[in-house]
Each structure stands twice: as structure tokens, then as C-alpha cells.
Amino acid sequence: MADVTNVFKATVKALRTRKKATGDVTKNSQTFTTILPSSKLKGDFEKKSKEVVQNISKLKDFLMEHRKAYVSTGSHLSAETSTMTDSERDQIDEEAEKVIHMCQTSVALIKNLNGSQHSQVKEHRTAVIRLIEDYLKGVCKVYSEQRAVRVKRVVDRKRLSKLEPDKLFKQRRANKQPTFSENTNQSSRQDQSTSEGDRSPTKSKKATSEEKMEEEEEISTEEAQMFERENAALFEEMSSVSEEEKDIDRIEQVVVGSTENIKEGNEEIRQAMKNSAGFRVYILFFLLLLTLSLLFLDWYNG
Amino acid sequence: MASSLREKQILALKRMLNFNVPATKATTTEPQWKVLVYDRFGQDIISPLLTVKELRDMGVTLHLKLHSERDPIPDVPAIYFVMPTDDNIRRIGQDFQSQLYETYYLNFISAISRQRLEEIASAAIHSNCVSQVSKVFDQYLNFISLEDDMFTLRHQDRDSISYYALNKGDVKDTEIEHIMDTVVDSLFSVFVTLGTVPIIRCPRGNAAEMVAEKLDKKLRENIRDARSSFFTSDNIQAGQFSFQRPLLVLLDRNLDLATMLHHTWTYQALSHDVFDLQLNRVDIEESVESRTPAGGVVKKKKTYDLQPFDKFWQAQKGSPFPAVAEAVQVELDSYRTQEGEVKKLKAAMGIEGEDESAISMLSDHTAKLTSTVSSLPELLERKRLIDQHTNIATALLEQIKARKLDVYFETEEKLMGKSVLDQSLMDMINDHECGTPQDKVRLFIIALLCGPPMSDAEIDQYLIALTGANCDTSALSYIRKWKAYTKMTAAPSQYAGGGTKTVGMFSKLMNQGSQFLMEGVKNLVIKKHNLPATRVVDALMDMKSLQDVDDFRYFDPKLLRSDSSGIPRNKSPFQEAYVFMVGGGNYIEYQNLVDYAKNKSNAGAPRKVVYGCSDLTSATQFLKQLERLGSEN
Numbered sequence: 001m002a003d004v005t006n007v008f009k010a011t012v013k014a015l016r017t018r019k020k021a022t023g024d025v026t027k028n029s030q031t032f033t034t035i036l037p038s039s040k041l042k043g044d045f046e047k048k049s050k051e052v053v054q055n056i057s058k059l060k061d062f063l064m065e066h067r068k069a070y071v072s073t074g075s076h077l078s079a080e081t082s083t084m085t086d087s088e089r090d091q092i093d094e095e096a097e098k099v100i101h102m103c104q105t106s107v108a109l110i111k112n113l114n115g116s117q118h119s120q121v122k123e124h125r126t127a128v129i130r131l132i133e134d135y136l137k138g139v140c141k142v143y144s145e146q147r148a149v150r151v152k153r154v155v156d157r158k159r160l161s162k163l164e165p166d167k168l169f170k171q172r173r174a175n176k177q178p179t180f181s182e183n184t185n186q187s188s189r190q191d192q193s194t195s196e197g198d199r200s201p202t203k204s205k206k207a208t209s210e211e212k213m214e215e216e217e218e219i220s221t222e223e224a225q226m227f228e229r230e231n232a233a234l235f236e237e238m239s240s241v242s243e244e245e246k247d248i249d250r251i252e253q254v255v256v257g258s259t260e261n262i263k264e265g266n267e268e269i270r271q272a273m274k275n276s277a278g279f280r281v282y283i284l285f286f287l288l289l290l291t292l293s294l295l296f297l298d299w300y301n302g
Numbered sequence: 303m304a305s306s307l308r309e310k311q312i313l314a315l316k317r318m319l320n321f322n323v324p325a326t327k328a329t330t331t332e333p334q335w336k337v338l339v340y341d342r343f344g345q346d347i348i349s350p351l352l353t354v355k356e357l358r359d360m361g362v363t364l365h366l367k368l369h370s371e372r373d374p375i376p377d378v379p380a381i382y383f384v385m386p387t388d389d390n391i392r393r394i395g396q397d398f399q400s401q402l403y404e405t406y407y408l409n410f411i412s413a414i415s416r417q418r419l420e421e422i423a424s425a426a427i428h429s430n431c432v433s434q435v436s437k438v439f440d441q442y443l444n445f446i447s448l449e450d451d452m453f454t455l456r457h458q459d460r461d462s463i464s465y466y467a468l469n470k471g472d473v474k475d476t477e478i479e480h481i482m483d484t485v486v487d488s489l490f491s492v493f494v495t496l497g498t499v500p501i502i503r504c505p506r507g508n509a510a511e512m513v514a515e516k517l518d519k520k521l522r523e524n525i526r527d528a529r530s531s532f533f534t535s536d537n538i539q540a541g542q543f544s545f546q547r548p549l550l551v552l553l554d555r556n557l558d559l560a561t562m563l564h565h566t567w568t569y570q571a572l573s574h575d576v577f578d579l580q581l582n583r584v585d586i587e588e589s590v591e592s593r594t595p596a597g598g599v600v601k602k603k604k605t606y607d608l609q610p611f612d613k614f615w616q617a618q619k620g621s622p623f624p625a626v627a628e629a630v631q632v633e634l635d636s637y638r639t640q641e642g643e644v645k646k647l648k649a650a651m652g653i654e655g656e657d658e659s660a661i662s663m664l665s666d667h668t669a670k671l672t673s674t675v676s677s678l679p680e681l682l683e684r685k686r687l688i689d690q691h692t693n694i695a696t697a698l699l700e701q702i703k704a705r706k707l708d709v710y711f712e713t714e715e716k717l718m719g720k721s722v723l724d725q726s727l728m729d730m731i732n733d734h735e736c737g738t739p740q741d742k743v744r745l746f747i748i749a750l751l752c753g754p755p756m757s758d759a760e761i762d763q764y765l766i767a768l769t770g771a772n773c774d775t776s777a778l779s780y781i782r783k784w785k786a787y788t789k790m791t792a793a794p795s796q797y798a799g800g801g802t803k804t805v806g807m808f809s810k811l812m813n814q815g816s817q818f819l820m821e822g823v824k825n826l827v828i829k830k831h832n833l834p835a836t837r838v839v840d841a842l843m844d845m846k847s848l849q850d851v852d853d854f855r856y857f858d859p860k861l862l863r864s865d866s867s868g869i870p871r872n873k874s875p876f877q878e879a880y881v882f883m884v885g886g887g888n889y890i891e892y893q894n895l896v897d898y899a900k901n902k903s904n905a906g907a908p909r910k911v912v913y914g915c916s917d918l919t920s921a922t923q924f925l926k927q928l929e930r931l932g933s934e935n
Contacts, residue, residue: 002413002440003322011416011423012432019427046377057332120364120373124337127363131333 045113045125052106052132059099060139063146066092070146089150096143103136162227307912308447308610310495312351315443318409319360319381322437337380337403338365339372341390343411344383346446346457350582350609368393372402379405383441386414395425398434405436412444412487444491448582449610451912452892455488457581460917465555465885466927468509471934482509485884485916486516489550490524492880492914499525500550500880502857503842505850509884510552514857517552521859547860548878551839555885556788558834559781560718560751562924563744564890565710569626570619571889573608573694574920576701579889582608586697606690614687620893623698630695633688640681647674705737710745717753727753731767739773740925747781747928777925780932833894835881839911840898843876878910886924887915 070089107129114125305313317323319336338357340348345367348357357365366372368384380403384390394408408422419438426432447453456463463481467473493500499521504514555562566575573579577586584606608615614633618626647670702708713730727749731742746764750756756764761782768775832840841848881895892913903909919927 002442003437004414004419004440005437008419008423008435008438011420012427015420015423015427053332120366121375124335124363124375124378127358128335131335131358131361131363135333 045110048106048110048113049128049132052103052110053135055099055103055106056132056136056139059096059103060142063092063096063139063142067146070150093147100136100140100143107132107136158223162223306450307453307492307496308351308450311347311443311445311447314441314495315348315351316360318383318407318439318441319357319362321379321381321407322409322439333361335361335363335378337375337378338362339368339380339382339384340365341368341384342458343385343444343456346581347411347443348383350446350448353607353609372397374400374402377404379403379407379436381407381409383409383411385412385444386410386418388418391418391421391425394422395429398425398429398431401429401431403434405434406431407437407439408435409439409441411441412491413440413442414438442491442494444488445495445914446581448918451896451910453492453912453914454887454918455485455914455916457917460919463916464919464927465924466930468555468885470931478509478512482512482516485513486520489513489517489882489914490520493521493550496548498548499859500548501876502550502552502859503854504552504857505554505557505854508554508556510554511855513884514552514855517550518857518859525859546874546877548880549843549876550880550882551842553835553838553881553883555883555887556784557838559784560748561833561835561890562886562888562919563747563921564718565707565714565741565744565921566890567622567708567711568620568889568893569623569695570608571893572623572698572702572707574889574918575922576698576707577694578920579608580918584608584694586694588693588697604693606694612687614691618691620896623695623702626691627695627699630688630691633684634692637681637684637688640684644674644678644681705741707737707741710737710741714745714748717749720752720754728764728767731764731771739768739771740922742768742771743773743775743777744921744925747778750778750781750785774929776930776932777928778932780928832898833891835883835891836894836898839879839881839895840902843879843909845875877907878912880912880914883913883915885915886917886919886927887913888919888921888924891915 070092110125110132111129114122114129319338321334321336352360354365362381363378364375368382368390382394384394394406397403398406422435422438423432426435445453445455446457461467463484467477467481502514502518504510566572570579573584577584586604586606588602588604608619610616614629618629621629709730713727727746730745737745746768750761761778765775765778768778837848838851840846841851842854883891895911895913899909899911
């Protein structure tokens with residue numbers, strides 16, 4: 001809090017003049033040689049480690065300088081053109097990676113230098129190396145964040161571009177979703193998520209979709225093949241599923257018919273039982289009548 | 303915007319470690335490595351403030367003690383953080399001679415005298431390394447900040463300024479002068495670090511008065527010296543808009559001895575009393591059952607750091623022990639739910655991870671992944687803290703059960719509050735299961751000091767009982783003498799208003815399913831009562847007039863004339879107070895002051911009370927000092 005360096009220096013001067021005054025001539029030559037700060041021969045370790053730190057700082061400055069242009073999030077609609085072409089970005093990436101690699105090798109070199117020393121010196125150097133590594137890590141993080149932002153944007157753009165022609169097809173598929181009740185977990189979740197995933201980007205990027213149509217050519221052939229294969233697989237699955245549906249319909253109809261038949265059969269049986277019951281009644285009545293008439297005739301005759 | 307004393311000290315330390323250039327906030331700055339050399343005072347100051355990791359992050363590769371064997375490490379700047387004593391200066395001269403480091407940044411904890419500066423200068427000239435001494439600084443950091451609102455003066459050297467040293471029978475004037483100077487120097491550093499000039503109040507006729515006079519003089523001299531004053535408006539940072547000056551209350555330990563021996567019930571105070579919390583660190587012996595063929599129980603010693611960044615500790619350190627147990631349980635539950643969420647996420651991730659087609663899904667998952675990954679270390683840290691507190695609380699509980707500390711606490715509270723005792727004192731002393739002999743002596747001393755007045759015959763009776771229970775009664779003779787000397791007829795009134803309500807709540811706790819088996823430990827609800835120190839501070843801050851306080855002296859270093867009549871000129875109540883206890887303090891007083899400040903501050907006027915003491919003495923240590931005092935004559 002209180003800088004007494006000046007007081008110290010003044011004291012030193014005072015002491016020196018006092019010494020000179022008391023005639024310390026013999027020490028003069030020594031003082032002359034040591035008034036200038038002695039340029040000590042810096043050890044290898046020190047030199048190299050300072051070099052590495054400087055390199056890393058240079059890299060950091062370099063990245064920071066171009067960061068704004070690199071990460072330019074110029075809105076798609078406005079006329080702001082990104083001030084950096086992709087080739088420039090690639091160049092920056094390459095150079096940054098080269099520097100990082102170089103720094104890593106130098107750090108490894110320094111580690112080798114830290115061989116057999118006194119324990120305190122060794123501890124100190126190990127700590128120094130760790131500090132340098134942390135610094136390097138920090139700068140690498142900056143670099144990778146930048147890159148991640150760029151990659152993400154590229155990926156988003158690609159996804160959006162392949163969205164346009166397939167938009168209708170996917171929406172039709174999305175409508176069929178609720179009717180399938182026996183889909184495997186994988187396929188249903190896949191579909192749902194793709195349709196969901198597509199719905200949200202479509203919502204957010206509808207305005208930009210017209211512009212993106214122009215970038216269809218960017219779909220590489222590899223990706224087109226992959227998508228074709230996926231489409232074929234999906235189509236097969238769909239067809240097998242529709243066959244099963246037809247079977248189910250048929251069976252349902254048959255079942256319905258048979259239930260009706262059974263119902264009718266029941267009715268008829270009931271009817272038959274009723275009829276037979278009535279017939280019996282008549283027969284019994286007739287027999288009774290005959291018996292009574294016989295008895296009457298018998299009585300009448302004699 | 304007022305940052306606390308502790309934060310200011312940390313800032314000063316960081317600036318010092320940055321070669322005395324104010325530290326700028328850059329995201330990744332070039333590492334500048336350095337070696338830190340300290341003496342034991344420096345060690346005590348730095349250790350509660352900066353962890354080794356933080357030191358490493360600031361570029362300190364090695365931290366070494368001044369008086370140890372140090373090897374020359376070329377091409378490295380060295381930062382010294384030492385007291386300007388003769389020994390240290392001689393050692394620094396030796397270092398210059400052996401050309402240990404490349405450049406030297408000398409930071410003296412308190413101001414270095416002219417003479418000693420000349421010694422260093424001549425040593426530097428002699429070894430031809432004047433150019434290597436880059437900076438010499440007076441840091442004025444001669445105090446140890448333990449919490450945001452608590453500081454002490456000494457840790458490793460505490461015996462020199464303890465209560466015993468001040469009050470022993472054969473104390474010489476020079477010794478007293480020396481102690482006073484140390485205390486004044488440290489208090490001066492406190493106010494330099496804060497950048498404000500306080501108004502000083504102190505009682506008459508004891509050590510506190512001497513300290514106040516000296517401090518007033520020192521502050522006055524410094525303010526008059528316009529060139530190098532620390533208290534000019536430039537030094538006060540822009541953020542400090544407190545137009546009111548703080549109040550410094552200097553108190554002497556003789557005001558209240560009972561608090562030092564009191565058994566306590568709050569978490570932090572308990573850890574200090576039972577486990578000797580030193581510099582925010584606790585050592586606990588845990589018995590771990592080992593699986594060796596020999597079997598048996600192995601006692602392991604574990605060290606725990608109780609730092610201000612531990613949110614649970616900050617919230618719970620002042621709460622009574624059962625509340626702490628519950629809080630640990632709550633924390634554990636919330637941690638488990640969070641852990642469960644993470645596990646669910648992991649499971650969900652596992653199944654859906656098989657899909658590779660949709661990139662949108664992937665980005666969703668990466669977002670979830672990154673959030674989980676970043677929250678994982680937090681969770682682990684939380685778990686570690688919960689484990690730590692669980693262990694401490696369990697160990698505390700064992701001790702409480704073994705020594706029946708809850709019974710002691712209750713009895714003492716009743717004594718201090720003048721209520722009727724459940725168990726008579728004699729029974730407690732004769733009870734063999736209850737507590738160590740020291741606990742009994744403590745209880746009896748409190749009874750002597752605050753309880754109903756006892757006749758000499760009664761006291762002798764108790765003495766016999768105590769010696770029967772293996773207690774050392776020399777402390778008692780000192781207390782009797784002290785009581786007679788200070789004529790503590792006023793004492794009983796000071797503790798009035800206290801008292802506890804014992805609620806036998808162990809059944810409720812059992813039902814709550816707390817993992818701590820609290821049977822037998824009563825849940826004591828502490829009714830807020832004010833200790834004498836708090837009472838005094840309250841009266842002074844609010845300009846009330848209490849019988850003892852009216853007699854206090856008044857010092858204002860900013861006044862042109864030293865007003866020896868001591869009439870308080872300031873009529874408005876103070877919002878900020880620094881309470882300093884000469885002769886030792888403890889966490890109970892601190893906690894009481896904190897509670898008082900919380901109660902008294904309403905939304906518009908936050909009241910800040912900072913507690914300081916010459917050293918933190920636990921009850922056992924204080925009892926030892928009393929015993930020494932008693933056995934002297």
C-alpha cells in the first residue's frame with residue numbers, strides 16, 4: 001500500500017555516498033561493473049519457456065484480431081457480406097493449428113530439459129511448465145470455440161438446404177404418423193424427431209428458405225447417396241407395414257360377418273325352441289280331447 | 303458497494319502477487335511465474351484467504367518459508383511477504399548474498415522502520431544486487447481475516463498477546479508496551495486497508511483504554527502528515543459512498559469472562575470448542591474400520607477446510623446444531639434428486655445415441671451433454687461438501703453425547719438468565735458421566751460469575767466436590783480474586799433476559815427420519831439474548847445511554863484538537879461498527895454480534911458489525927490461561 005521503493009533507493013544512494021566519503025576506494029571498480037544491470041546468461045530453460053509464452057501470446061492476439069470477421073454472424077437477409085471467405089477461414093485454422101502444434105512440441109522439449117535438478121528448482125520448473133500448458137489450453141479453447149461456431153453454422157445451412165425439396169414428402173409422412181400403431185421404437189422416434197426437427201427449422205428459417213434453395217448444389221454426392229439409401233430403407237419398411245394393414249382389414253371383415261351369422265343362428269334356435277314348445281302343447285291338447293271324447297262315447301253307449 | 307475487510311485484503315494480496323500492479327481482468331493472460339517467500343505471520347495471513355490452487359493460478363510456482371533451506375533458482379522473480387523483524391532482515395541479507403533469485407520484491411506486512419530499511423540497503427550494496435531489488439512495499443496487512451466480518455491479529459504467535467500475557471502478576475511495563483504496540487499496529491493496518499478513519503470509544507481504566515489512546519495518536523499523526531497520508535480522498539475508492547464514519551469499540555476481556563467459558567450450541571462455535579477450528583480448518587479423528595487381518599478400528603485424521611465459498615457452511619454456521627442436522631439431510635435429498643436427473647438423462651442418452659441420421663437431434667443432444675458435463679463438477683463438489691459436513695456433524699454429535707454438552711449448555715444458559723435450575727449444581731459436578739473435568743470447572747466458574755451469590759462456605763464445599771471429580775481448581779482461585787477486584791455487583795444485570803426453552807423434540811426428529819440418531823439430545827431452542835459485549839455495542843451505536851456506557855471515552859482522530867474531555871460530538875446513530883476485544887475472543891461473541899446486526903438492520907439501513915479480537919481462544923485454552931494465572935500466587 002505504501003511504495004517505499006523510492007525511500008529505499010534514496011537510502012542506498014545515501015549509504016553509497018557515505019561509503020565513498022569514508023574513502024572506500026578499493027570497492028570502486030566493483031561498483032562500476034555492477035552499476036549496469038548485469039545481463040545474466042539466461043539458462044536454456046528460461047529462454048525456451050519465455051519463447052513459448054511469447055508464441056502463445058502472439059497466437060492469441062492473432063486469433064483475437066480476426067475473431068470478429070471469422071465469426072461474422074451477418075444476418076442472412078441484409079446486404080452485409082461476410083468479410084471473410086471460407087478459404088481465408090481455412091487458412092486461419094491451418095495456421096493456428098500449426099502454431100499450436102509447434103508450441104506443444106516446444107513444451108515437450110522443455111519437459112525434457114527438466115531433468116535432474118535440485119528439488120526446488122525442479123518443482124519450480126514443473127509448475128512453470130504447467131502454467132504454460134494451462135495458458136496454451138486457454139488459447140486453444142478460444143480457437144476451438146470459434147471453430148465450433150463456424151462448423152455449426154455450416155451444418156445448419158446444409159441441413160436447411162436439403163430441407164426444401166423434401167419438405168412436402170416429410171410432411172405427408174408426418175401426417176401418417178398417428179395411424180401406425182405397431183411401429184418399432186426406433187423408426188417412430190426417428191420419424192418424430194426428424195419431423196419435429198424439421199418443423200422447427202422451417203418455422204425459424206422460412207424467410208430464408210428461398211435463398212437457401214440456391215444452395216442445393218452444395219449437397220455433396222456422398223451425402224446424396226447416403227440419403228438415397230436411407231430413403232430406400234424407409235420406403236421398404238413403409239411397404240411391409242402397409243401389407244400388414246391390409247391383412248388386418250380382411251380379418252376384421254371376416255370376423256364381423258361371422259359374428260352376424262352367429263347372431264342370426266341364435267335367433268333361429270330360439271324360434272325353433274319356441275315352435276317345438278307350441279307343437280307339444282297342441283298334441284297334448286288333442287290327445288286329451290280324444291281321451292275325453294272316448295270316455296264320453298263309452299258312457300253314451302252304455 | 304462496500305467490500306468487506308476480507309475482500310480488500312484479498313485484493314491487496316493479489317495485487318502484491320501481481321508485482322504491485324493492479325490486476326486487470328483479462329480472460330487468458332500471459333502467465334508470469336514467481337516464487338513466494340513468507341514467514342509465519344505471512345503464512346497465517348495468506349492461508350485462510352488464498353488456496354494453493356489460487357496461488358498457482360496467479361503464477362506462484364513455489365511458496366517457501368523464509369527461514370528454510372532454499373536453493374538458488376535463477377531467473378525467477380521472488381516476492382517476499384514478511385514482517386520487518388531483525389531476524390527476517392538478516393535472512394533477507396543472506397539471500398542477497400547467496401544470489402538466490404533474479405529480482406526481489408520486498409513486501410513488509412507492517413511498516414518498516416527507517417533503521418531497518420538502511421540495514422537492507424547496506425546488505426544489498428554489500429552483495430552488489432541493488433539493481434535486483436525492484437520494489438519495496440509496506441503492505442499494512444497485519445491482521446488475519448477469517449470471515450467477511452471477523453478478523454484476529456495473531457495465530458501462531460498468540461501467546462505473546464493473550465489474556466494471560468496481559469494479566470499475569472509479574473508483567474513488566476515494557477511487555478505491556480510491546481503488546482499494546484502490536485495491537486495498535488494491527489488495528490492501524492485494518493483501518494489503512496479499509497481507508498476510513500473511525501471514531502473510537504473505549505471503557506476506562508484497562509488495556510482497551512491504552513490501546514485507544516495509542517491508536518488515536520497514530521491515526522492523528524498519519525492524517526496530519528499530508529504528504530503520505532493513507533486517508534486522503536484519493537485513496538478511498540470510488541465505490542465507497544459511506545458518508546458516515548464507522549465506530550470502533552475497543553473492549554477489554556475483563557468485561558465478560560463467562561462468555562469465554564460458555565458451552566455452546568451453534569455449529570461454528572461447536573466446531574471451535576470441540577475440534578479446535580483454527581484458521582478455518584478443522585482436524586477430526588475418524589475411526590475407520592479397517593479390513594486388515596488384525597481387524598480393529600483405525601483412527602484416521604482428516605482435515606476439512608471450512609471456507610466462505612461453501613454456501614452450506616455460510617448458511618448454517620450460526621444455527622443451532624439440530625437445525626444443522628436437518629439442513630444436511632435436506633441438502634442430501636436435493637443432491638440425490640439432482641443426481642437422479644443426471645442419471646435419467648444419461649439413460650435417455652444411451653438409447654437415443656444409436657441414431658446417427660438426424661443432425662438436429664445430435665445438436666440437441668450435444669447441448670444436453672455439454673450442460674450435463676459442465677454441471678457434473680458442481681455436483682461432485684456439492685457431494686464432497688455434503689460428505690464433509692456429514693462427517694463433521696456426526697463427529698460433533700458423538701462428542702456431544704459423550705460429554706453431555708447439551709445439558710451443560712442448558713444449565714449455563716439458565717445460570718446466565720437467572721432461572722431456576724433443573725438439576726442442582728452439586729449433582730452435576732458429582733455426576734461422573736457428564737463431561738470432562740474441564741467442562742465441570744467451566745460450569746462452576748460461570749455459576750460463580752453469573753449465578754446467585756454464594757457464600758464462602760458453599761464455595762469451599764464445591765471446591766471439595768470438584769477436586770473429588772479430578773478437576774484443577776487453580777483457575778477458581780483466580781476468579782475469586784478477580785471477582786473481588788472488579789466488584790462485579792453489576793454483573794448479574796448484564797445477563798438478564800436470557801434463557802432457553804427446552805423442547806423435548808427427539809420424538810419429532812425420529813419421525814422425520816433424520817439419519818442422525820438424536821435420542822437423548824434435546825433440541826434446544828436458543829432464545830436470543832445479548833451478551834454484555836453486544837449490549838455495549840448496541841448502546842454505543844444507537845447513542846443510548848446505559849449505565850456502563852456513559853463512562854466510555856471518546857476519541858476522534860480527525861478533530862484538530864485532541865479532545866481529552868471526551869464528549870461525544872456525533873449525535874446520529876452509527877451504521878457500521880468494528881468491535882475489537884483485547885485479550886482474546888471467541889465465536890460465541892461473534893455469533894451474537896452477527897445475530898444482533900441482522901436483527902437490527904432493516905431494508906433501508908443495513909447495519910454492519912465486524913468483530914475482531916487479538917486472538918481466537920477456545921474455552922479449553924482460556925481455562926488453561928486462567929489456571930496459570932491462578933497457580934501463580
